[in-house]
Amino acid sequence: MTMDFGTIQFNSALMSITIGVGLLLIVRFMKHLKRSKIGQLEGWSIGFAIPGFILTITGANMSLKRPLYKLDFHINNIIFGEFSLAFGVLLLAVAILLWRKANVFTKNNFDYIDSMTISRILMKEAPILLKPLSYFTFALGLALISIAIASIRLQLLSTLNGELITSSFTKYPLVEGLFISGLYALTGIGAILLPFTLKQYAKPSFFKVMITCWQIAGIAFILFGMMIYFTLSEIIIHLMGK
Structure with missing residues (x-):
């Protein structure tokens, strides 16, 4: 399969890095919450809002607009674009919840309460607040597992000729496909486990597996995004030579 430079999504590198940052932010927040180290919520809210906004905009553009007239890569656009859009909206929802909770603390003059008290309040309320979101997360996780299986079976994400790094694996088309499918599977497993970690008597092993998968x-998403940025240099040179 040869690379058609006219169909390449140049914002896929930013999206990949942003997905990685979003996943690591969730992991970090949950670990801080478990260890009662959550401080001011405004910073966390903004931290979730930034990747959420980026993924919502770029994911919507990729999944809703590009496939209508860039048909060569419409499968990849839908798989990556729709996942990015859904994850971006979820991150924005979390950002809004945290911002509203921060306003509640402010109105009740809780600005200077210690992080342990904030963490205890959030631990008590988080299962109730996140339960509605967890249903969509669970369904998204099932979709990600489905994508991972289909990608391996149908080689949807096989290596493209002409890429600066991944072209080294052209003789082994499943290498990149297995890598991306593995990322989708890990993210999907974590998403499926989220509702079970919110139960009152949830098994600690569920939380540990979820955190490990997302971490x-x-x-890996961040490293993959860095690799895509590296390959963009060849694409730019190719386009300049036309």
């Missing part, structure tokens, strides 16, 4: 996937 590995988050780091």
